[in-house]
Amino acid sequence: MKELIMTIHILAATLWVGGMLFMVLVLSPYVRKLPDYVKHFQEVGKRYSIWGTVISLLTLFLTGLYNMKVMGAPFPKVFSMSTTYAHTLSYKLYLFFTTVGVAVVHDYLLGLRAHKSEKLRKLSVIAGIINLILGISIVYLAVKLRFGG
Numbered sequence: 001m002k003e004l005i006m007t008i009h010i011l012a013a014t015l016w017v018g019g020m021l022f023m024v025l026v027l028s029p030y031v032r033k034l035p036d037y038v039k040h041f042q043e044v045g046k047r048y049s050i051w052g053t054v055i056s057l058l059t060l061f062l063t064g065l066y067n068m069k070v071m072g073a074p075f076p077k078v079f080s081m082s083t084t085y086a087h088t089l090s091y092k093l094y095l096f097f098t099t100v101g102v103a104v105v106h107d108y109l110l111g112l113r114a115h116k117s118e119k120l121r122k123l124s125v126i127a128g129i130i131n132l133i134l135g136i137s138i139v140y141l142a143v144k145l146r147f148g149g
Contacts, residue, residue: 002070009063012056013142017135019052024132038115049107057100064096085149092141099134102127 027044031037065075068089073081079090106127114124 002067005063005066005070009060009067012059012063013139016052016056016060017132017139019048019056020128020132020135023048023128038121042111042115045107045111049111053103053107057103060096083149085145088141088144088149092138092145095134095138095141099131099138102131102134106131 023044028041031041031044034040068075068078073086073089078086078093081087106124110120110124110127114121
């Protein structure tokens with residue numbers, strides 16, 4: 001069972017971070033060549049938001065709670081444990097919750113209004129970049145945990 005849950009966890013992380021990388025590296029350069037590119041990018045962003053933000057982040061949270069329990073670091077106790085592993089895990093959790101906040105701002109406050117002004121579009125881009133950096137940082141911490149913390 002734990003292998004299945006970890007596989008789901010990794011697939012959700014792949015969808016989340018991989019989707020952001022795809023949007024930055026592949027989609028954005030292409031869409032910018034189209035007329036009314038903000039509208040096109042926004043449409044893709046709405047579709048991605050459902051899978052890449054809502055479903056994958058919820059899945060990551062739930063499978064992460066399970067994984068923490070299996071690894072002997074249950075959620076409430078992880079912040080009071082004094083091991084290197086627990087410290088790294090707590091940093092990962094702080095970044096995760098920050099990511100959720102940034103994602104909500106990006107997807108539901110800025111992203112939906114980005115077509116209304118250049119300022120909102122730029123703020124949306126900045127929030128997206130911050131979220132990508134947070135996501136990559138979380139992946140790094142996950143790798144660090146895999147090797148002991």
